[in-house]
Amino acid sequence: MDLRQLRYFAAVAEELHFGRAARRLHISQPPLSLTIRQLEQEIGALLLERGNKTVALTAAGAVLYQQAGRLLKLADEVADTARRAGQGLAGRIRVGFVGAMLFRGLLDGVRVFQRQAPGVEVELCEMNTDEQIRALEFEQIDVGFIHAGNLPARVERQLLLREPFLCCLPRGHVLARGAAVALERLREESFILFPREVSAHYYDRIVALCAQAGFSPRVRHELRQWGGIVQMVAGGMGVTLAPASLGRAAAGGAVLLPLAGAEAYSETLCIWRRQRGAATDGLIAAVAAAIKD
Numbered sequence: 001m002d003l004r005q006l007r008y009f010a011a012v013a014e015e016l017h018f019g020r021a022a023r024r025l026h027i028s029q030p031p032l033s034l035t036i037r038q039l040e041q042e043i044g045a046l047l048l049e050r051g052n053k054t055v056a057l058t059a060a061g062a063v064l065y066q067q068a069g070r071l072l073k074l075a076d077e078v079a080d081t082a083r084r085a086g087q088g089l090a091g092r093i094r095v096g097f098v099g100a101m102l103f104r105g106l107l108d109g110v111r112v113f114q115r116q117a118p119g120v121e122v123e124l125c126e127m128n129t130d131e132q133i134r135a136l137e138f139e140q141i142d143v144g145f146i147h148a149g150n151l152p153a154r155v156e157r158q159l160l161l162r163e164p165f166l167c168c169l170p171r172g173h174v175l176a177r178g179a180a181v182a183l184e185r186l187r188e189e190s191f192i193l194f195p196r197e198v199s200a201h202y203y204d205r206i207v208a209l210c211a212q213a214g215f216s217p218r219v220r221h222e223l224r225q226w227g228g229i230v231q232m233v234a235g236g237m238g239v240t241l242a243p244a245s246l247g248r249a250a251a252g253g254a255v256l257l258p259l260a261g262a263e264a265y266s267e268t269l270c271i272w273r274r275q276r277g278a279a280t281d282g283l284i285a286a287v288a289a290a291i292k293d
Helices: 003-015 018-025 029-043 059-086 099-103 106-116 129-137 200-212 226-234 244-249 278-292
Strands: 048-050 055-057 091-097 120-126 143-147 155-170 190-193 218-222 240-243 254-260 265-273
Touching: 003 018, 003 029, 003 059, 018 029, 055 059, 091 099, 091 129, 091 278, 099 106, 099 226, 099 244, 106 120, 106 278, 120 278, 129 143, 129 155, 129 200, 129 265, 143 278, 155 200, 155 226, 155 244, 155 278, 190 200, 190 226, 190 240, 200 240, 226 240, 226 254, 240 244, 265 278
Parallel strands: 091 120, 091 143, 190 218
Antiparallel strands: 048 055, 143 265, 155 240, 155 254, 155 265
């Protein structure tokens, strides 16, 4: 028994006339009659009472018609879901992201995408860069938004944003009065950074920048979220170097200034496995557009 047989039988059961059912199905009557007889043979029960001018459902036919309706509706729904998934309009996308993406338009991009594809379920999970790479390889996420790092060859990537590092200072700091900050002038300052195990990329990048300026930063405090780091700076607990987009997180008591004489950039990448669907394409495009805005 297949879906074609059930569709043919349902048409006859609803029309109670082989000729009308055949016209509705756009076939001739003989193959329709043959298909119904084959279906009766497979089931082992008479489904239709055939008179000279009338057709009626038997008890077995009435039961089959009821169940066939459910199966045909489910088959149509499955086909529609698959079709919509192929068009990027249905399914599920598991998204990994570094916390800084909350200040770079990630949520705006996700909201735009979900208006475009309301049938797609988006799951967000904050992870550091290394965690996202592992999760992608083990197919625990479908797409990730990371800081630059060493990526396996089988992981595809797209550069979304390249932005300068800025110096984040308490508003009342003496260096906050200038137009820019020479990095070497932070030699005696207390730094507030991510723990290295949370973001090795940022930690190593900032340490390397300080080393180029001739000193090793005195890391006094470590926090896991940019918002908390900026709040600590605003509270006068130290200084940090932050990507320009983190200016969105700057508290009233913090100032972000360019670094004088130093070219230092932070890169944000999107990563995915080699095969990705239309829905993932749509999400990446929406987030990339939100970041550029």
